[in-house]
Amino acid sequence: GAVVSQHPSWVICKSGTSVKIECRSLDFQATTMFWYRQFPKQSLMLMATSNEGSKATYEQGVEKDKFLINHASLTLSTLTVTSAHPEDSSFYICSVDRGIAYEQYFGPGTRLTVT
Amino acid sequence: AQTVTQSQPEMSVQEAETVTLSCTYDTSESDYYLFWYKQPPSRQMILVIRQEAYKQQNATENRFSVNFQKAAKSFSLKISDSQLGDAAMYFCAYRSAIRVGNEKLTFGTGTRLTIIP
Numbered sequence: 001g002a003v004v005s006q007h008p009s010w011v012i013c014k015s016g017t018s019v020k021i022e023c024r025s026l027d028f029q030a031t032t033m034f035w036y037r038q039f040p041k042q043s044l045m046l047m048a049t050s051n052e053g054s055k056a057t058y059e060q061g062v063e064k065d066k067f068l069i070n071h072a073s074l075t076l077s078t079l080t081v082t083s084a085h086p087e088d089s090s091f092y093i094c095s096v097d098r099g100i101a102y103e104q105y106f107g108p109g110t111r112l113t114v115t
Numbered sequence: 116a117q118t119v120t121q122s123q124p125e126m127s128v129q130e131a132e133t134v135t136l137s138c139t140y141d142t143s144e145s146d147y148y149l150f151w152y153k154q155p156p157s158r159q160m161i162l163v164i165r166q167e168a169y170k171q172q173n174a175t176e177n178r179f180s181v182n183f184q185k186a187a188k189s190f191s192l193k194i195s196d197s198q199l200g201d202a203a204m205y206f207c208a209y210r211s212a213i214r215v216g217n218e219k220l221t222f223g224t225g226t227r228l229t230i231i232p
Contacts (some may be wrong), residue, residue: 032218043206043222044160091158097218103150104220106160 002028002096006107013084013114021079021110023094029074032097034104035067037090044093050077084114117142119209121223128197129231135182136192136226138207146212149183149190150220155203163205166190168212194228202230 003026013019023033031052036044048069049057056069066088068080081088091111095104118141128134140149151163166174166183173181178198182191194201207223 034219038158041227043224046219049219093158093160095160095220103148103162103165105162106152108157108159 002026002030002098002105004094004096004105004107006092006094006110008110009108010111011113013112015085015114016083018080018082019084019112021081021092021094021112023077023079023096023107025075025096025105028096028098028105030077030096030098031074033071033077034095034097035069035077035079036093036095038093038109039090047079081112084112086114088112089114117144117147117209117211117221119207119221119223121205121207121226123226124224125227125229127229127231128194130197130199132197133193133195134197134228136194136205136207136228138190138192138223140188140190140207140209140221142188142209142211144211144213148210148212149181150208150210151179151181151190151192152206152208152222153201153203154206154225155200160206164192197230199230199232202228204228 005024007022033050035047047062050069050071052071058064071077093109095106120139147168149166153161164176178195180193204225206225208220
């Protein structure tokens with residue numbers, strides 16, 4: 001499988017500030033990564049598909065100007081939550097795509113709390 | 116669009132017993148992949164088992180096996196000899212086999228499995 005890391009594992013920020021979450025594929029060069037959001041006791045909700053060297057594809061209802069995604073290299077994708085508000089508090093998970101015939105490999109997640 | 120349905124929000128099983136988690140899906144595609152993922156309290160998503168739709172044989176991984184019924188669009192997970200470490204949320208997921216833009220996973224709502232000692 002692929003090893004995926006996320007940093008930070010948890011973060012607390014004040015309302016109105018921006019927070020950057022990193023997702024790294026440690027042993028595989030990933031052209032595609034995915035960002036999910038998960039509320040307590042709920043399923044994963046896909047936010048966007050991150051493609052190396054091109055703009056991310058956002059799911060319907062996800063504000064692209066609020067959730068900035070940058071996939072600058074084959075091993076790193078970042079999610080920046082801009083002007084965070086308490087309703088952005090959630091668990092954010094990234095995954096790495098190894099190709100259509102393979103499963104996705106998930107990072108350990110980042111818990112964001114906005115006060 | 117594809118949908119995945121898990122009709123059992125919660126299940127419980129006695130340790131060492133067998134439990135089956137249900138999953139149905141809706142798709143018009145003929146070629147796809149199905150997965151069961153486990154999310155323990157740590158919240159790390161872990162792949163349990165995968166099934167290719169073109170394969171008639173049900174996938175098996177140690178104590179975990181599936182019952183894949185393509186015509187019925189059903190994909191249940193059977194856990195044998197349940198262990199305390201099996202306690203987790205279990206998510207069923209669908210992935211199209213058509214490349215370019217369809218690589219994303221569609222998840223069910225999950226089933227919380229409790230193991231009774």
